Amino acid sequence: MIRVTGVSYTYINNGARVSALEDINLTIPAGQACVLIGPSGCGKTTLLYLLAGLLKPTRGEIRINGARVTRPRRQTAIILQDYGLLPWKTVWKNAALGLALRGCSRQRQQEILEPLLAALGLSGLEKRYPAQLSGGQKQRVAIARALSLEPDTLLMDEPFSALDALTREGLQQTLVDIRRQRCLTTVLVTHNIEEAVFLGQQIVVLTAAPGRLKAVLENPEAGTPDYRFSETFHRNCSRVRQLLQK
Amino acid sequence: MIRVTGVSYTYINNGARVSALEDINLTIPAGQACVLIGPSGCGKTTLLYLLAGLLKPTRGEIRINGARVTRPRRQTAIILQDYGLLPWKTVWKNAALGLALRGCSRQRQQEILEPLLAALGLSGLEKRYPAQLSGGQKQRVAIARALSLEPDTLLMDEPFSALDALTREGLQQTLVDIRRQRCLTTVLVTHNIEEAVFLGQQIVVLTAAPGRLKAVLENPEAGTPDYRFSETFHRNCSRVRQLLQK
Amino acid sequence: MPFKHKIVAYLGSILFLFGCWWLLARGINNPGLPEPRLALQGLARFWPELARHLYFSVYRVVVSLALALLLAVPLGLWAGRNRAVDSFLAPMVYLLYPVPKVALLPVAMVLLGIGDGAKMLIIFLVIFNQILITTRDAARKIPDQLLLSVASLGAGKASLFRQVILPACLPDIITASRVSLGSAISVLFLSETIAGNSGLGYFILDGLFRADYGAMFAGILTMAGMGLVLYILLHLFEYLLCPWER
Amino acid sequence: MPFKHKIVAYLGSILFLFGCWWLLARGINNPGLPEPRLALQGLARFWPELARHLYFSVYRVVVSLALALLLAVPLGLWAGRNRAVDSFLAPMVYLLYPVPKVALLPVAMVLLGIGDGAKMLIIFLVIFNQILITTRDAARKIPDQLLLSVASLGAGKASLFRQVILPACLPDIITASRVSLGSAISVLFLSETIAGNSGLGYFILDGLFRADYGAMFAGILTMAGMGLVLYILLHLFEYLLCPWER
Amino acid sequence: GSPASSGSSQEESLKLGLIPVEDNFPFFVAEKEGLFTKAGLKVELVPFNSARDRDLALQSGSIDGEVADIVATALLRKGGTPVKIVSLTMGATPAEGRFALLARPGADISSPGQLKGRTVGISENTIIEYVADGLLREGGVDPGSVQKVAVPQIPERLQLLLGGKLDAALLPDPFASLAARKGARVILDDTKINRNLSQVVLIFREEAIKQKTPAIKKLLQVYAGAASLIARNPSAYRELFIEKARIPAELRDTYLAPQYSPPQLPRQEEVAAVMDWMVAKKLLAAPYKYEELVDPDLVNPGGNNR
Numbered sequence A, B: 001m002i003r004v005t006g007v008s009y010t011y012i013n014n015g016a017r018v019s020a021l022e023d024i025n026l027t028i029p030a031g032q033a034c035v036l037i038g039p040s041g042c043g044k045t046t047l048l049y050l051l052a053g054l055l056k057p058t059r060g061e062i063r064i065n066g067a068r069v070t071r072p073r074r075q076t077a078i079i080l081q082d083y084g085l086l087p088w089k090t091v092w093k094n095a096a097l098g099l100a101l102r103g104c105s106r107q108r109q110q111e112i113l114e115p116l117l118a119a120l121g122l123s124g125l126e127k128r129y130p131a132q133l134s135g136g137q138k139q140r141v142a143i144a145r146a147l148s149l150e151p152d153t154l155l156m157d158e159p160f161s162a163l164d165a166l167t168r169e170g171l172q173q174t175l176v177d178i179r180r181q182r183c184l185t186t187v188l189v190t191h192n193i194e195e196a197v198f199l200g201q202q203i204v205v206l207t208a209a210p211g212r213l214k215a216v217l218e219n220p221e222a223g224t225p226d227y228r229f230s231e232t233f234h235r236n237c238s239r240v241r242q243l244l245q246k
Numbered sequence C, D: 001m002p003f004k005h006k007i008v009a010y011l012g013s014i015l016f017l018f019g020c021w022w023l024l025a026r027g028i029n030n031p032g033l034p035e036p037r038l039a040l041q042g043l044a045r046f047w048p049e050l051a052r053h054l055y056f057s058v059y060r061v062v063v064s065l066a067l068a069l070l071l072a073v074p075l076g077l078w079a080g081r082n083r084a085v086d087s088f089l090a091p092m093v094y095l096l097y098p099v100p101k102v103a104l105l106p107v108a109m110v111l112l113g114i115g116d117g118a119k120m121l122i123i124f125l126v127i128f129n130q131i132l133i134t135t136r137d138a139a140r141k142i143p144d145q146l147l148l149s150v151a152s153l154g155a156g157k158a159s160l161f162r163q164v165i166l167p168a169c170l171p172d173i174i175t176a177s178r179v180s181l182g183s184a185i186s187v188l189f190l191s192e193t194i195a196g197n198s199g200l201g202y203f204i205l206d207g208l209f210r211a212d213y214g215a216m217f218a219g220i221l222t223m224a225g226m227g228l229v230l231y232i233l234l235h236l237f238e239y240l241l242c243p244w245e246r
Numbered sequence E: 001g002s003p004a005s006s007g008s009s010q011e012e013s014l015k016l017g018l019i020p021v022e023d024n025f026p027f028f029v030a031e032k033e034g035l036f037t038k039a040g041l042k043v044e045l046v047p048f049n050s051a052r053d054r055d056l057a058l059q060s061g062s063i064d065g066e067v068a069d070i071v072a073t074a075l076l077r078k079g080g081t082p083v084k085i086v087s088l089t090m091g092a093t094p095a096e097g098r099f100a101l102l103a104r105p106g107a108d109i110s111s112p113g114q115l116k117g118r119t120v121g122i123s124e125n126t127i128i129e130y131v132a133d134g135l136l137r138e139g140g141v142d143p144g145s146v147q148k149v150a151v152p153q154i155p156e157r158l159q160l161l162l163g164g165k166l167d168a169a170l171l172p173d174p175f176a177s178l179a180a181r182k183g184a185r186v187i188l189d190d191t192k193i194n195r196n197l198s199q200v201v202l203i204f205r206e207e208a209i210k211q212k213t214p215a216i217k218k219l220l221q222v223y224a225g226a227a228s229l230i231a232r233n234p235s236a237y238r239e240l241f242i243e244k245a246r247i248p249a250e251l252r253d254t255y256l257a258p259q260y261s262p263p264q265l266p267r268q269e270e271v272a273a274v275m276d277w278m279v280a281k282k283l284l285a286a287p288y289k290y291e292e293l294v295d296p297d298l299v300n301p302g303g304n305n306r
């Protein structure tokens, strides 16, 4: 369970202060999927960094499973907006990095990663370096790395933005399945309204910068089979769109 | 007018050869909008680099307005997948770079950029460095830089991928307007089927790597008002989706 | 880190150094390494004379560093971006750099006599190579993306150098200046001990010849102080020249 | 660039250098700079003796370079990532680096004897600072994103150093080794000319004192050749250690 | 003054390289007293810190002449620089120009015989080694039986000797006196033997001798004048001596300035002895003749010409 209480964040560069988030309050029950949506620059990435413990709130506090987040947790996996791949490691080593850091044996790494990379369409690219991949391939390596970890919390910043529509929908389904199986608490940032409604049991809409809560929608049917084609889905899409337009 | 004849491209890294494109033939009439779509890693970015003269075809040739492309043309603007902003220049200087390189006066730069940045929601960020922007803001700076140039050919690699749905639709409309006004030949890479159909008068579907032509759809109504809500639009979306699924 | 803390840290570590020196001097108890007290007394005793020598030394170091930067940086950038130039230049640098500078002394003396010219030529030759090597290596590392993106704006070779290659290498050039400043001062010492009776190097050696180790170490202290001040100036330059790194 | 071309380029530029030398020797017509022919004859004449001196010199340079790398790299990485450490270390480096080490050689020799110890200590002291400065500056420049992304995988401090900070700085460390290798050879020369009867520095000075310029320049050629070979070895190391940069 | 009188012609200007040691003191006195200008000369004294750099400068033509020794002169000629000795400046008698072989403080060496197998710091292939060999021979020791260590610079040799890293070292004065004062023991002293080992000579490039004969002659006269000034009133130049001859502070009250003989030519047999040594050391293939090394025409015939 993630609990965010009264969190604000201000960037300070060379004396200039930029307020990115103001007074955010959120509760995400364990195993639930939360989606963050809002105009570009409203602080979604910042909020994710805060949840990951990579930044410290200027005000307020964040707790995961009751423990205050002050630095990266081992059980939290994160996919960054710019992928965060290490240029000097091959695809395989990049994907295996989280496992290696957890002291996982070579063989175990192989057992976990081989099917995962295959499912992500990355087989055959294991020996390449990130500079030799296309944008979408890089993004999928970052996804593989995060999913390989079997975390309890998964934070994702526009994880499917560079993927084609079909791969994207496939991965959305994969994500739903994994979340269910492993009871994963998920926070996902997206710009795609359909994706938000399909994946988010809780949809958090932020205002333009500095980001505040505009609305929190409950969307319990998210991820259920054929939800995409249901009436509720379209109604919720319209609601999110309206909220964003206001 | 862009004419691509029998173009193939193979990456060579350390002796290993990766075929990215095979035998591409295309003709894009002047002032027309062409959209490239295809699975991740199929060579869309590579094709754009070739069109821009940043890479040289392994086989075949590319002509724009009759002249063979061997190095970047002054009248071609390009938006790269990773934005290509210079970390040591402020937002303003980055956006003005193309104008400055063309020897445009300070005042002229100001006349062109100020409204453009305002339209892209970047007012007030002029003095920031790229590292101090959100993903979507960076992308919009790259868009501003390309649009400021008044080119005759515009190449864009997933230019709206990091933008929220509303900004995105607004920019799609802006793009249509600019293309019409300036009779701009446009090539756009996207993963979004709706975007492809709304923007592309010609929709080029590529096969999975190594990329070959799978189909070229004519879509003459692209960009017309209310096209989004028409029957043809939905039919074309379904066709593209089917082509991608095959 | 606030400015005040920095000053405290600087003073602290200077005191620490003096402490180490004192201990060492006590420990080895050799007149060749006097206690700091003696050096400070020497400083007081010889101050006006030392200041005159200091003036000459600063002049020689600064001029040769500036000249070396002026010539080595463009050449290094060129070699870093052009394989052909590099494979011609590299072996020359690699062969000439280790050549002991005494070997060049006859040449320097024939060409420039024994005044400031020859001294500065020797300094110049040593740091020219250092700056050349570092600049070349830095220029090699510039990501192609960045160059492509600016090339696509229609930048010619000259603009690419000014807008991309030079600023991208600037931090490394400043690092090279730091390293070279130290080398320059070392070589300055040597070249000032060859002939003539000006400069800190002369003063130090004179102390050695008179077995007046207090004077000798007063000279060494002054030289170290000169180095520190020049380093602080370099930091200032970096602060001014690389605002995006603050 | 293919291997063959490289060899041709190397040979070409070596020939060019010899040509310049020949012209210069003719031009200034001073016995202190003999023609290359004489040096080559000297090489043939003194070979077995030169080889013995070469052995000592190589040993001294390589061991001190290795030791300096072993100590300066970790310290530099630490200072680069930790402001407090840096503001304590920086002034020490900036004060100690300009201290003319050669002036301290007698003291070092009194402490460590005329053998290898003192010579290597002085070489070590000079290049330690160079490597420290470069490594620290490199570590400072690592983009935060990269660190965040690996931290988010749960990497501790030690892992961050090994997985991110060290490899990110590796290219710069190799550059530093290149610069330091040249400095090391210069200092080697000096330290071998102060006392003792072994090493190329001794051999060169011996030739000078005997006014046997053929022998002297044979020694210089050997020293230059030693430098070139060590540089080629460094290139090889780079090739092996940084496969992602090929 | 008028342009005509102030214009010192090219022929009257000389550049002289010298190491600031006591050997050269008269030149500094002449400079201080303005004797050069009075004689219508423009002399620039260029100080060097090592014989090596001084010789390089002469070789490159940066200076016209220098104060050196016979070994250096022969080596310069061998190296292709045409130079000639114009006069002896010091070392006319064994008592002038003291060199001493000293054992390190605390060493169990009290006689030359005990030096066998010990390390002796010298500067190889120079006058220092020549003097060392000569002294050792005088002391009845075969120079090949000691272990010579090359330490070209004098202050460093001094420090290594005092620091105990050399068993013995050959040092000129005032370093020899300083070492003795700090506990080193004098084993051999070249002022105490009958042979005259060390001579200081003034040498010039041959083209300078050709073009500036009158100037060099005047220079020698000025030198003689300065030498006699010192002899007449040594205490007046005490401070200058301490400064220009780099006398260590410990010795400033006790160390006496040496006597300076008037200009004269080196003796044939002394030059020959050096040549023989150099040939034996394989520094020269064949000895230079006296006339090849010495130009006898510049020393004032009224001087002590032998």
Ligand SMILES: Nc1ncnc2c1ncn2[C@@H]1O[C@H](COP(=O)(O)OP(=O)(O)OP(=O)(O)O)[C@@H](O)[C@H]1O
Binding pocket: A011, A012, A013, A018, A019, A020, A039, A040, A041, A042, A043, A044, A045, A046, A047, A081, A209, B131, B132, B133, B134, B135, B136, B137, B162
């Ligand atoms: N290092 C920084 N310094 C100053 N301001 C920053 C910095 N990083 C981000 N910002 C600002 O903070 C705000 C929030 O940034 P954030 O990256 O969280 O936005 P976002 O919601 O992720 O946007 P996007 O959808 O475009 O990625 C933005 O207005 C941005 O300009």
Ligand SMILES: Nc1ncnc2c1ncn2[C@@H]1O[C@H](COP(=O)(O)OP(=O)(O)OP(=O)(O)O)[C@@H](O)[C@H]1O
Binding pocket: A131, A132, A133, A134, A135, A136, A137, A162, B011, B012, B013, B018, B019, B020, B039, B040, B041, B042, B043, B044, B045, B046, B047, B081, B209
């Ligand atoms: N430098 C490189 N070296 C080797 N292979 C490369 C290199 N760059 C790209 N590739 C390969 O070429 C193919 C085409 O790459 P490209 O970037 O053009 O794909 P794309 O269609 O733009 O994909 P995406 O939609 O993911 O951005 C990919 O399979 C990729 O792995």
Ligand SMILES: [Mg+2]
Binding pocket: A044, A045, A046, A081, A157, B134, B135, B136
């Ligand atoms: Mg973001």
Ligand SMILES: [Mg+2]
Binding pocket: A134, A135, A136, B044, B045, B046, B081, B157
């Ligand atoms: Mg792409």
